[in-house]
Amino acid sequence: xxxxxxxxxxxxxxxxxxxLLLVFLGCLVGTLIGVxxxxxxxxxxxxxxxxxxxxxxxxxxxxxxxxxxxxxxxxGGSTTxxxxxxxxxxxxxxxxxxxxxxxxxxxxxxxxxxxxxxxxIAGTLSVVGLMLLGPLLAQWAIRFGPAEYFALMVFGFSTxxxxxxxxxxxALIATAFGLMLATVGQDPQSGISRYTFGLLQLEDGxxxxxxxxxxxxxxxxxxxxxxxxxxxxxxxxxGRVYLSLKEFMGALAxxxxxxxxxxLIGVxxxxxxxxxxxxxxxxxxxWLGRRGRFGQGDLRGVAAPESANNAAAGGAMIPxxxxxxxxxxxxxxxxxxxxxxxxxxxxxxxxxxxxxxWGLIASMYVGNVVLLIxxxxxxxxxxxxxxxxxxxxxxxxxxxxxxxxxxxxxxPFDLLLMxxxxxxxxxxxxxxxxxxxxxxxxxxxxLMEINLRRAMAISNxxxxxLFSSPIAVVLWILAGLSLFAPTIISRFARRGQLGGDEI
Amino acid sequence: MSDRILGLVLLxxxxxxxxxxxxxxxxxxSDPVGPRTFPYLIxxxxxxxxxxxxxxxxxxxAWPSRGFWIPFGLALLSLVAYAYLLVPLGxxxxxxxxxxxxxxxxxxxxxxxxxxxxxxSVLVYLLFTQVLGVPLPVGRIFG
Numbered sequence: 169x170x171x172x173x174x175x176x177x178x179x180x181x182x183x184x185x186x187x188l189l190l191v192f193l194g195c196l197v198g199t200l201i202g203v204x205x206x207x208x209x210x211x212x213x214x215x216x217x218x219x220x221x222x223x224x225x226x227x228x229x230x231x232x233x234x235x236x237x238x239x240x241x242x243x244g245g246s247t248t249x250x251x252x253x254x255x256x257x258x259x260x261x262x263x264x265x266x267x268x269x270x271x272x273x274x275x276x277x278x279x280x281x282x283x284x285x286x287x288x289i290a291g292t293l294s295v296v297g298l299m300l301l302g303p304l305l306a307q308w309a310i311r312f313g314p315a316e317y318f319a320l321m322v323f324g325f326s327t328x329x330x331x332x333x334x335x336x337x338x339a340l341i342a343t344a345f346g347l348m349l350a351t352v353g354q355d356p357q358s359g360i361s362r363y364t365f366g367l368l369q370l371e372d373g374x375x376x377x378x379x380x381x382x383x384x385x386x387x388x389x390x391x392x393x394x395x396x397x398x399x400x401x402x403x404x405x406x407g408r409v410y411l412s413l414k415e416f417m418g419a420l421a422x423x424x425x426x427x428x429x430x431x432l433i434g435v436x437x438x439x440x441x442x443x444x445x446x447x448x449x450x451x452x453x454x455w456l457g458r459r460g461r462f463g464q465g466d467l468r469g470v471a472a473p474e475s476a477n478n479a480a481a482g483g484a485m486i487p488x489x490x491x492x493x494x495x496x497x498x499x500x501x502x503x504x505x506x507x508x509x510x511x512x513x514x515x516x517x518x519x520x521x522x523x524x525x526w527g528l529i530a531s532m533y534v535g536n537v538v539l540l541i542x543x544x545x546x547x548x549x550x551x552x553x554x555x556x557x558x559x560x561x562x563x564x565x566x567x568x569x570x571x572x573x574x575x576x577x578x579x580p581f582d583l584l585l586m587x588x589x590x591x592x593x594x595x596x597x598x599x600x601x602x603x604x605x606x607x608x609x610x611x612x613x614x615l616m617e618i619n620l621r622r623a624m625a626i627s628n629x630x631x632x633x634l635f636s637s638p639i640a641v642v643l644w645i646l647a648g649l650s651l652f653a654p655t656i657i658s659r660f661a662r663r664g665q666l667g668g669d670e671i
Numbered sequence: 672m673s674d675r676i677l678g679l680v681l682l683x684x685x686x687x688x689x690x691x692x693x694x695x696x697x698x699x700x701s702d703p704v705g706p707r708t709f710p711y712l713i714x715x716x717x718x719x720x721x722x723x724x725x726x727x728x729x730x731x732x733a734w735p736s737r738g739f740w741i742p743f744g745l746a747l748l749s750l751v752a753y754a755y756l757l758v759p760l761g762x763x764x765x766x767x768x769x770x771x772x773x774x775x776x777x778x779x780x781x782x783x784x785x786x787x788x789x790x791x792s793v794l795v796y797l798l799f800t801q802v803l804g805v806p807l808p809v810g811r812i813f814g
Contacts, residue, residue, distance in 0.1 A: 222805040337723040341681060344717035348688060351713070355706040362706060363691055386750070393746060393776060394735045559777035560787045563770040567795060570753065570766065575805050583754035591747060598732050599677060617709040621702050629703035 171299060178526025181228055182534050190225075190233040191531050195538045198240015203248055203550045205392070205558075207385065207565055208258075209241035210497040210604070214380035215568055217505045218575035227509040228527040234502050235528055236535050239291060239481045242441060243539050246283040246474050247550055251276055259441035259477040262449040266462060266469025273465050281411035282419055282467045283474040284543050290427040290475035291536040294482025297431050299529055302518065306490040309515035314622035315634050319643035321616040324437035324493050325608070327650040331443055333602035336654065342601050346609020347616070349374050356614070357621060369581040376504040376610050377576050380497075382586040383603050385569045387593020389562045419471040422452055430476030434483025440496035440604075441477040441484075448476030482532065489513050489525055492615065497604035500611045507611075674728030681721040689714035742776045749773070761810020766792040 181187060201212035213234050220230035245260035250267035263283065270279040312320070329339040352363045353373030364370040429451060430444040452472040453462045462469045487493040492513040494500040506513060511521060518525050543550075573586045596603055620634075627633030635641055692710035735743075749772050756765045770788030775781060799805040 219803065219805065223803060335724075335729055337720045337727070338729075340720040341717055341724070344685075344713050344720065347713045348710075348717070351710055357702055358697060358706050360695060360697070360706060362695060362710070363688075389773075390743065390746065393742060394739055557779070559774045559779035559784065560791075562777060563773035563788065564791050566773060567766050567770055567791060570757075570769075571762075571795065571799055571805070571807065574757070574807070578806065580754045580757050583757065584751060587747065587750035587754065590750065598734070599674065600729060600732065620709065621704040624704040625702045 171303070174522060174526045175299065175530060177522060178528075178530035179533075181523050181527030182232070182530035187229055187232050187527065187531060188534070190229055191236050191535045192538055194233045194236020195240040195243075195535055195542055198237035198242075199244035199539070199543065199550060200553065201237065202241040202244020202246075202260075203553055204556075204561065205248070205254065208388070209238055210380060210501065210607070211385035211388065211565075211569075212241055213237050213498050213501050214377050214384065215572040217377055217501060217508075218572045220505065221508070222575055227506060227511045227521070228524040230505060230509060231502065231524060231528050232531040234505060235485070235532060238498050238502070239287075239478060239532070239535060240539060242478050242481050243284070243287050243543060244550065245477075246287070246470070247280065247543075247547060248554065250279045250283065250470065251551060252554070259445050259480075260473070261442070262445050262473040263470055265449070266464075266466050269463070269465035270467070270470065275465070278411055278415055278467060279470050280547055281544065282415065282471050284540060285411060285416065286419070286423050286426070286471045286475035287478040288536050288540045289423045290430060290479040291482060291539070292533065293424075293427045294431045294434070294479040295529055295532045295536070297479075298482055298485050298532075301435070302486050302490055302525070302529075305486060306515045306518045309490050311639065312491075312515065313637070314619040314626065316637060316640045316643065317619040318616060318623055318634060319640045319647070320437075320491060320493060321612055321619070323643045323647040323650065324487075324495070324612070325605075326647040327437055327653065328495075328605050328608060330650050330653045332605055334600065336651075338599070338601045339605055342596070342603065342605040343609045346606040347613040349379060349606070349610045350613020351617070356618060369579065373614075374585070374610065375576050375582065376501065376607065378573050378582045378585050379589050379610055380501055380607055381569045381573050382589025383593035383596070383606060384497075385565060386586060386590025387597060387603070389566055390590060390594040391597050392558065392562055415467055419468050422468040422471045423475050425455070426452060426472040426475040427479040430479030431483040433476070434480030434495065435486050437487050437491075437493050437495045440499075441480040444480035445473035445477040448472045485528070489517050489528075490515060494608060494611065497607045500604070500607045504611045672728070673731055673734075675725050678721045678724035678728070681724070682718060685714045685718040685721060688717070746773060746776055758808050759811045761813060762807040763789075763792050763796050764810060766796075 182191070197216070198209070198212065201207050201209060216234065216237060217230075220233060225233070242259060245255060246263050246267065249255045249260040249263040250271050253264050253268040255261045255264055267279050267283070270276060325343050329336055329343050332339045332342075348363075350373070352370055353361070354371055355362050361371060426448040429448050430441075433444040433447060434440065449462075449469065449472045452468060453460060456462070456468065460466050460468060484495045484499050487495055488499045488503060490513070492503065494503045503513065511524065569586070570583060573582050574580070576582055593603065596606075623633055624630075635644060689711060692707045692714070695706055697705050697707065749769055753765055753769050767785075767789040770791060771781075771784045774784035774787055779787070796807060800807055
């Protein structure tokens, strides 16, 4: 199918009234999630998945809604970073550096506007990239057999472990823990029960939503219980959100450079929006050198991370849709949701489910426009939300979590499991473990094992088969090299500022 | 020190996990890899990483003060109680109670907490059951 023709078809899907409504709803809820403390994009998307099941949305509509929340949250996270120095998401941590400085100088308006424009431009560019690169990668990935898939997942997990968090041992433990959770339940090939401890409720395995909501939503509320007094302190004056043409033109090159960079980082399995925003900021700071006043309130210091994290969100759709390999916790949940709806992403996706792929791409164009319209005039409404007291907001988040978890199987056992993972999530945060690898391990563990076993069944147990094709060999080499990525990154940028939480 | 203890716990976990794999009974009809190999690989990765954690621990995490563990324990217990009470007492009552307790742990006055918890519970119950069509337990005691 010709790309242009496919895109027209996609817009046909995106402009269906229900899907238009869902794009709007996704962007709105996403922005709220980005603004409010205590709910990140991962919990937000996880909480909405059961709702898409309950409403019996078709897969394309479900994905359109979830993607809207995902990039809406990227967008909303910048608002609190700039106004209050509180990053709503880890991907907006770098935005606080210059954003808050600008707000203190009374230039919050231009800072918010440049974040909005950066997100819009990057979002649109990355959709174009997705459109052009996606089908190409899909054509290439058709040649993947079980051995290549297994190698690909090893590559994904090694980049993830290398880049998530500060301590690689902890990231590896988190990944292994996720894989362990994936082995709970009936073994798909021999049918025996593994690690169910005789519990019938575990026979079908652990539900990724229960784990996600427990680790992220409940764990976060428990951490906040300790901090308690984080309700909005000093409210910066927003003023009019505007951007002069001169300011816009001054940042244009930064927008473009950071978008491309963010997009490429987003495509890498395991590297998500946090890393993209961090790298873009650092690169831009180096690039501008003395021409920039980074750290003292430079508009380009907001433009760079905000364009990069949105572009990365778009780029992350490529491995998700063409290989079925999510690069972050949020996309892992989207993968889990798609699988539950009976759609397994892979190289055939562009042919077999054009409605989903092109509908999603077209809806992302629409979503970017919606966000721009929604955010520039309404920013003060979202800021006003921050005055909702923590004592109401956080218990309310938990109440919605209960509904989300209960709706999965209508079984109170899942609520117990959620509490356990809430405690695990609290401890993991305390010990500074990255949480996203657990989700990726859980969602991908099954595919990883099944591909290993298929490959071994083909070769009759000959291990060398895993390294027998050129593609597989390249992937194994990349997997090995990626373990050295932290050393390379730390050489060109000071580490330790990367948020490992929700990449 | 905390990291070292955690490393030891995780090491034991990996060992237990591997023993669990060994104990699996595999039939004759299994594929060449079988259900045990993948768990062994995972146990090896986690075991090796835990050893590394014991040898090279991070600096001590910032643990909360001792007084924190009481509200923390209460919050955790209430979550467990919620799972057991949801079906018998129904969504509205259980959620209102849970939210009231949590709001108070977050520093709200009892009346504020009760009003906030009850009104939010009723609101989301109506939203989910009536508007969105998601079934939630009514409560056995009411029916």
